[in-house]
Amino acid sequence: MRIRTIQPSETWEIRHKVMWPDKPVEFVQLEEDNLGSHFGVFEQEKLVSIVSCFVVNQEMQFRKLATLEEYQGKGIASELLNYIFKIAKEQDLRKIWCNARSNKKSFYEKFGMIDTGEIFVKEGQEFTIMEILL
Ligand SMILES: CC(C)(COP(=O)(O)OP(=O)(O)OC[C@H]1O[C@@H](n2cnc3c(N)ncnc32)[C@H](O)[C@@H]1OP(=O)(O)O)[C@@H](O)C(=O)NCCC(=O)NCCS
Numbered sequence: 001m002r003i004r005t006i007q008p009s010e011t012w013e014i015r016h017k018v019m020w021p022d023k024p025v026e027f028v029q030l031e032e033d034n035l036g037s038h039f040g041v042f043e044q045e046k047l048v049s050i051v052s053c054f055v056v057n058q059e060m061q062f063r064k065l066a067t068l069e070e071y072q073g074k075g076i077a078s079e080l081l082n083y084i085f086k087i088a089k090e091q092d093l094r095k096i097w098c099n100a101r102s103n104k105k106s107f108y109e110k111f112g113m114i115d116t117g118e119i120f121v122k123e124g125q126e127f128t129i130m131e132i133l134l
Contacts, residue, residue, distance in 0.1 A: 001043060001076065001079060002041070002042045003039055003040070003041050003042075003079065003080060003083050004040065005037065005038065005039060005040075006038045007038065008029075008033035008034060008036065008038055008052070010038065010040060010047060010050075011033075011038050011040070011050045011064065012028055012029055014048075014049070014050050014066050014067075015028035015050065016028045018066040018067070018068060018069065019064065019066050020123075028064070030052075030063075030064075035054060036052045036053055036063075037052070037054075037055075038050065038052045038053070039053070039080060039083065039084060041067075041076050041079065041080050043071065043076075048067060048071040048076060049065075049066065049067040049068070049071065049076045049077055049080055050065070050066055050080075051063075051064065051065045051066075051077075051080050051081070051084060053087075053088075055093065058092075058093050058094045059093060059094060059095040059096070059097060060084070060088045060093050060095070060096045060097070061097055061098060061099075062084055062098050063098065063099070065077055065080070065081070065098075078110075081111055082111075084096075085111065085132075089134055093134055094133065094134055095132070095133050095134060096113075096131065096132050096134065097129060097130065097131035098113075098129070098130055098131075099127045099128075099129055100113075100115075100127060100128055100129070100130045101125060101126070101127060102119070102126040102127060103126075105130065111132065112132050113130040113131060114130060114131060114132065115130055116128070116130065116131055
């Protein structure tokens with residue numbers, strides 16, 4: 001497993017396939033993508049997991065964490081999250097947060113993230129805002 005920085009465009013295929021397969025691919029291409037840092041996990045040169053990070057006011061929001069289905073449950077996204085948490089700490093950021101799919105809440109709690117209780121619904125999917133103060 002190798003983690004490295006990737007281009008925004010490299011995230012789009014996995015975002016589309018894993019998160020919003022029923023939407024056109026443009027749906028996962030964010031206007032803000034050029035402002036973010038994007039990281040990918042490679043298994044034998046194959047990109048299998050991705051995340052995108054956006055830093056504003058010393059706070060990092062990570063978005064669109066996704067692992068190809070056949071590579072899920074092996075600790076890959078956990079490695080990726082630990083990697084970006086380390087970057088955030090090295091940059092002396094004060095907070096990491098995300099809009100978590102509500103059914104993934106317990107996954108993020110394993111990383112010490114706390115549910116803020118701010119819930120919203122987008123495209124029929126319920127999200128809750130989770131954060132960790134550094
Ligand atoms: C959520 C998602 C990114 C997790 O990716 P992943 O690479 O499977 O993540 P991990 O393997 O690190 O963790 C997944 C589970 O396996 C467990 N796990 C971690 N390492 C493991 C290992 N070595 N062996 C077995 N299980 C392991 C984790 O504890 C976690 O358990 P949980 O789901 O009960 O919390 C992935 O399921 C996904 O892409 N889902 C669809 C998109 C999505 O919902 N993204 C998140 C939006 S908020």
